[in-house]
Amino acid sequence: xxxxxxWTLFIVGFVLVTLAFxxxxxxxxxxxxxxxxxxxxxxxxxxxxxAMAAAIVVSALIAVGIARLLxxxxxxxxxxxxxxxxxxxxxSMRGVLSEGSMPLLAADGMAWALVVLVLGWLVIxxxxxxxxxxxxxxxxxxxxxxxxxxxxxxxCGLVAIPVVWIVAVxxxxxxxxxxxxxxxxxxxIAGRLFSPHVQPVILPAxxxxxxxxxxxxxxxxxxxxxxxxxxxxxxxxVIRLSPIDWAVGGLLGVxxxxxxxxxxxxxxxxxxxxxx
Numbered sequence: 001x002x003x004x005x006x007w008t009l010f011i012v013g014f015v016l017v018t019l020a021f022x023x024x025x026x027x028x029x030x031x032x033x034x035x036x037x038x039x040x041x042x043x044x045x046x047x048x049x050x051a052m053a054a055a056i057v058v059s060a061l062i063a064v065g066i067a068r069l070l071x072x073x074x075x076x077x078x079x080x081x082x083x084x085x086x087x088x089x090x091x092s093m094r095g096v097l098s099e100g101s102m103p104l105l106a107a108d109g110m111a112w113a114l115v116v117l118v119l120g121w122l123v124i125x126x127x128x129x130x131x132x133x134x135x136x137x138x139x140x141x142x143x144x145x146x147x148x149x150x151x152x153x154x155x156c157g158l159v160a161i162p163v164v165w166i167v168a169v170x171x172x173x174x175x176x177x178x179x180x181x182x183x184x185x186x187x188x189i190a191g192r193l194f195s196p197h198v199q200p201v202i203l204p205a206x207x208x209x210x211x212x213x214x215x216x217x218x219x220x221x222x223x224x225x226x227x228x229x230x231x232x233x234x235x236x237x238v239i240r241l242s243p244i245d246w247a248v249g250g251l252l253g254v255x256x257x258x259x260x261x262x263x264x265x266x267x268x269x270x271x272x273x274x275x276x
Contacts, residue, residue, distance in 0.1 A: 006070060010078060013066050017059045017082025024055030025086055030095060037090045037242035040108045041100045056115055059083070060122055067127020073255035075123040076204060080252025084177050087244050092171035097239065098226045102219040109212030109243040116250045117205035121145075129199050132262055136197045149198035156191040157206025160184055160249060161214050161238060168237040171230075179237075180245040183207065184253020185260070192261025200258055204250035211246035214238045 027048040030036030042048035059079045067075035096105060124130070124144070135141040142149040160183030167179035184207045191203045218236045223229045241249075 009066060009069055010074070013062050013075075013078040014082050014085075016062055017079050018085050020055040020058040020062075021052075021083055021086040024051035024053075025089075027051040028090070030091060031099075032091070032095065034091045035089050036096065037087075037093055037244060038096055038100070038105060038108045039111070039243075040104045041096060056119075060119055063119055063123050064127045067123040072123040072127045072130055073259055075127055076119065076251050077255040079119060080248050080250070080255070083244065084181070084248040084252055087177065087242075087248060088173050090173060090242065090244065092173065092176075093240055093242055094171060094227070094230050096242075097219070097222065097230070097235070102216070102222075105219065105243070106212060106216045109208065109215060109246065112243045112247040113205050113208040113212060116208050116247055117202065119251070120201045120204050124199050124201055130258075132259075133199055134197065142198045144199040144201035147198060149195045150202055153191045153195035153198055153200060153203050154206045154209075156194055156203065157187050157208075157210040157250075159190045160187045160207045160253075161210055164211070164214075164241060164249075165237045168240045171240055176241050176245050177248055180211075180241055180249030181253040181256075182249075183211075184249035184251075185257035186253075187250075188254040188257020188259075189261040189264070190257075191254070192258045193264055196261075196265060200254070203258065204254045207250035207254060208243070208246045211238070211241060211249070212243065215241075215243075 025035060027042060027044060028035050028039060029043045031043060036042050039045070039048045039052055059082065063075035063079045066078055144150055163183040163186045164179045167182055168176055184204070187207050188203065191200055215238065218239045226235070229235055
């Protein structure tokens with residue numbers, strides 16, 4: 001019965017999130033008429049921002065509800081799965097890199113990093129904390145945003161970059177999403193191992209932030225004729241992912257990796273008794 005209830009919640013939550021982004025994402029029309037991979041460089045940016053903001057609010061409510069009924073990692077993963085499924089319809093980054101603005105692309109990534117950070121905070125603040133995470137000192141949990149533990153878990157987002165670089169070898173949408181999810185998964189495992197005593201509020205956003213910084217640095221080094229370089233396969237793999245792809249990696253890949261990371265921990269030592 002418990003398993004049936006859990007899977008029912010998963011499926012219903014996934015469908016509702018997918019529908020929310022399907023509705024809001026219809027405004028992400030590019031100059032070619034297809035669904036562009038960025039919000040700030042859509043044909044009508046203001047409409048895209050408002051519609052996507054509404055979809056994010058709906059998704060946040062669903063995530064918090066799932067977090068309260070199941071786990072916060074499940075709440076985040078369902079939003080990531082719904083966003084990822086919808087984003088399979090998006091165009092590749094080729095048009096944005098050839099004709100768009102790199103500063104606007106970086107701004108898009110920073111906005112998604114902020115969205116993912118808020119989602120992570122909401123599911124743990126208003127849903128429930130990740131039960132497997134125990135503070136090093138009982139009843140004294142580290143600050144999930146400002147403590148040294150939070151800084152370590154923030155740096156774990158960088159682990160996603162080499163994974164994405166290896167996996168994203170072409171501009172197929174499925175491969176870009178797979179690369180993002182695997183990168184987030186690797187970052188989730190790293191965060192669980194290297195900062196096991198802090199709630200992972202910041203970790204999903206850390207993946208998006210790392211991806212945005214990588215896009216910005218690599219984007220500044222692109223050749224003038226991006227279309228020709230793309231046709232030759234000379235585009236660095238990490239820039240084949242859109243900000244939305246990185247958000248999917250943070251929201252879906254990180255919870256999976258964080259959960260998998262439990263199997264590598266010595267749980268007898270992790271929850272330490274209060275000192276004194």
